[in-house]
Amino acid sequence: MLPALTGAAVLRISLFSDLYLRYVQPGLRPYLIVSGAVLVLLALCTAVAGRRAADGEGHADHADHADHGEHGEHGHGEHGHAHGPGGPRVAWLLALPALALLLFPPPALGSYSAEREAAQRAAQGVGAFPALPAGDPVDLTLAEFGSRAIYDSERSLKGRTVRLTGFVTHGDDGTWYVTRLLVSCCAADATTGKVEIRSAEAPPAGTWVTVTGTWHPEGALGTDAAWPPVLDATRVRHVEQPANPYEKR
Known part of the structure; x- marks a missing residue:
């Protein structure tokens, strides 16, 4: 999520507007566009890979439960734990600077x-x-x-x-x-x-x-x-x- 927000913010100020001129020289625009696109692409690849991994894990759990059912077991014990979030919730605070750049680009120095x-x-x-x-x-x-x-x-x-x-x-x-x-x-x-x-x-x-x-x-x-x-x-x-x-x- 964070790479996607950062990439979108960079693309907003460099590809879809001239806001990047508040921060860097005009000659750096191509590098900003490439950087933003790479970040967005990386976020998409990570999301697709995570979805495939989750689907594969779900199929494996289903097969495992079916196997236990054939032997009269009910899936208790080590297979009964719940999966928590991918990280601490406070980590979402890291997204705030990227979100601020995306929605409210700071003005030029004055x-x-x-x-x-x-x-x-x-x-x-x-x-x-x-x-x-x-x-x-x-x-x-x-x-x-x-x-x-x-x-x-x-x-x-x-x-x-x-x-x-x-x-x-x-x-x-x-x-x-x-x-x-x-x-x-x-x-x-x-x-x-x-x-x-x-x-x-x-x-x-x-x-x-x-x-x-x-x-x-x-x-x-x-x-x-x-x-x-x-x-x-x-x-x-x-x-x-x-x-x-x-x-x-």
Whole structure:
């Protein structure tokens, strides 16, 4: 029963929906589908084997009782015991996590996780970056914006209008940030990327927004004073959470 529930839950989030993107990178989808199918197939094979074994045991007991009847015996003693359940009832508690994943998949990591995560750098060392695409506004990930703002010796963000998408987090001093969780493989290795937003009123924490604005230089390149990078907002637009809420680190 437990493998069947687990397999069904994995198939639900990976084969029949995009919910798996809350937990792992898109490239892992085929492995999740195969794993879920194997678990369901294993559960079916186990159920069929158990049914055949039970039928065989039933036929053997019937023949044994018939043999005892011919000799005037009545099946008392060692053949009179009752078969109990396959295991302790408390073992069914192991099915609860799989059932919860099947019926109520947990949400993606959000503002609470981001606020508890230490600031991470998206690049190492100061240097030149490739030129940005022509035309404004230019869509950037938070990792791309942060790398250029903190480490780009050519100051490629200067004078450009950029557009960033993420969810809102609040600082203790009234500041607010567009935030995104960055992953290499899955949600377990998530770290935080964020950009401080100025010149705009803060939406509620956890709200997904797309912010358009210009880079506001702060601190010397490659120093702690340049973190987090700052954007002077000209427009803040509420948006739906994307199917994949994470950025690839």
